[in-house]
Amino acid sequence: MAPNSLLPRERLLAALSGQAVVPVPCSFMIYGALRRRSRDAYDYVDRQLELGLDAFMELPPRSPAVSHAALENHDLYGLPVVFGADVRVKDWIERIPGEPEPLIHRVYETPAGNLDTVVSRTEDWVHGDRVPLFDDYVVPRARKRLVTSAADLPALRYLLSPPRDEDVLAFRAEARRAGEFADRKGVLLVGEWGVLYDATVWLCGMEEMVEAAAEEPAFVEELLAVIGEWNLKRMEIVLEAKPDLFVRRAWYETVDSLSPASYRRFILPWIKREAALAHQAGAKLGNITSSSYTPLHAAHLESGMDVLIGLDPVQDARADFALTKRTLGRKVAVWGGVNGCVTVETGTPAEVRAEVRKAIEVLAPGGGFILSPVDNIREDNELVRNNVRALISAWKEFGGGS
Numbered sequence: 001m002a003p004n005s006l007l008p009r010e011r012l013l014a015a016l017s018g019q020a021v022v023p024v025p026c027s028f029m030i031y032g033a034l035r036r037r038s039r040d041a042y043d044y045v046d047r048q049l050e051l052g053l054d055a056f057m058e059l060p061p062r063s064p065a066v067s068h069a070a071l072e073n074h075d076l077y078g079l080p081v082v083f084g085a086d087v088r089v090k091d092w093i094e095r096i097p098g099e100p101e102p103l104i105h106r107v108y109e110t111p112a113g114n115l116d117t118v119v120s121r122t123e124d125w126v127h128g129d130r131v132p133l134f135d136d137y138v139v140p141r142a143r144k145r146l147v148t149s150a151a152d153l154p155a156l157r158y159l160l161s162p163p164r165d166e167d168v169l170a171f172r173a174e175a176r177r178a179g180e181f182a183d184r185k186g187v188l189l190v191g192e193w194g195v196l197y198d199a200t201v202w203l204c205g206m207e208e209m210v211e212a213a214a215e216e217p218a219f220v221e222e223l224l225a226v227i228g229e230w231n232l233k234r235m236e237i238v239l240e241a242k243p244d245l246f247v248r249r250a251w252y253e254t255v256d257s258l259s260p261a262s263y264r265r266f267i268l269p270w271i272k273r274e275a276a277l278a279h280q281a282g283a284k285l286g287n288i289t290s291s292s293y294t295p296l297h298a299a300h301l302e303s304g305m306d307v308l309i310g311l312d313p314v315q316d317a318r319a320d321f322a323l324t325k326r327t328l329g330r331k332v333a334v335w336g337g338v339n340g341c342v343t344v345e346t347g348t349p350a351e352v353r354a355e356v357r358k359a360i361e362v363l364a365p366g367g368g369f370i371l372s373p374v375d376n377i378r379e380d381n382e383l384v385r386n387n388v389r390a391l392i393s394a395w396k397e398f399g400g401g402s
Contacts, residue, residue, distance in 0.1 A: 008025075008186055008188065009182070009188045009189075016286075018333055018367050019368070020364075020365075020367030025370045026370070026372065034048065034377075036064055037064075041057070042061070045187060052392060057190065059174075061174055076249075082161050093129055103120060104119045106118075108159060115146050116144065120142075125137065125141065133202070153226055175240075188245060189244050191238040191283065192246075198250065198252045198253070200220075201252045214262075232273065232277065245283060245306075246278045256291070268303055275303060285307075286305070289309070291310075291312065300328065301332060307335050308324075309335040311336035313338075314339035314343060335369075336373075341378070344377055345387070346383075347387060
């Protein structure tokens with residue numbers, strides 16, 4: 001395709017379909033530093049376009065800065081996570097003599113029984129005197145997990161209710177505006193986020209899920225059924241808005257947590273359902289996994305997913321981009337190639353340029369590649385801004401845009 005002849009949406013869709021695009025598309029997965037400088041989600045897109053990036057519009061639009069205190073129930077971006085009307089939540093603090101940190105207790109009272117969790121309120125805890133349902137902060141600090149056995153699942157169902165009518169109406173209003181904006185700007189419309197196994201880690205703990213996969217597979221299947229059906233209902237609402245791409249977060253769906261056999265048993269059937277649902281709605285399906293994914297490529301090919309998002313040479317020291325490219329070919333596109341938090345946030349412009357060149361040389365031939373720092377650029381200082389400029393300059397030079 002002729003250089004610069006396509007709009008960002010057309011360029012990204014072509015890459016997501018496995019086609020070769022000149023120049024190679026460059027779309028930042030997450031650019032938190034720029035988001036914080038933006039007035040709103042729309043200004044955030046405009047600022048990326050001004051940098052020459054192949055921006056996309058998030059659905060629902062995300063505020064420039066969302067405090068942890070505002071996330072009542074979750075750190076899962078997308079539709080609100082709402083509890084059933086009969087659920088009552090109680091939080092309290094316990095201070096134990098001799099213990100360095102107070103404990104936060106949370107109890108969910110449901111018609112099917114109570115669920116409770118206890119978390120250490122460490123100095124770096126960001127949620128005040130409460131415990132959200134879904135959040136990475138909870139996992140290493142939990143003294144008692146919320147869900148520990150199949151006996152907890154009836155109560156869990158009350159915490160995973162479909163979005164309320166008012167939430168759906170609000171989403172549809174946001175989606176109309178976002179869709180019209182995306183059309184005017186010629187940018188991709190991306191629905192976010194689906195979730196499956198990541199939610200089990202938030203609820204049950206990482207080590208506990210590893211053990212359960214080996215020793216209690218029936219419990220894992222039942223737990224995933226509760227989460228998976230809830231996720232599909234939320235996904236259906238987002239897909240009504242006709243996004244070009246629907247993205248599922250799968251940071252924990254790796255061989256660090258699951259053997260390839262367990263992945264096929266527990267995860268693959270659900271991704272197939274999600275891919276079929278997305279494709280039926282005219283959308284592509286993206287899967288964010290930043291490390292330890294290589295042994296799962298055969299399953300990725302079988303799943304129906306369209307793009308593997310998060311290829312990172314630093315987070316995953318075992319990453320083999322050449323093997324990934326050979327294995328996935330043009331059937332599953334790849335998005336990433338350069339580390340964000342180490343290379344872009346702490347490296348030199350020369351190091352950034354070298355990593356961009358390497359990623360393009362290995363991942364771009366034949367098509368199906370989108371360049372991005374992985375996962376995020378959070379820091380906002382002159383060093384980082386210089387490195388972002390170096391990344392964009394190298395992309396244009398090595399990706400065929402100059």
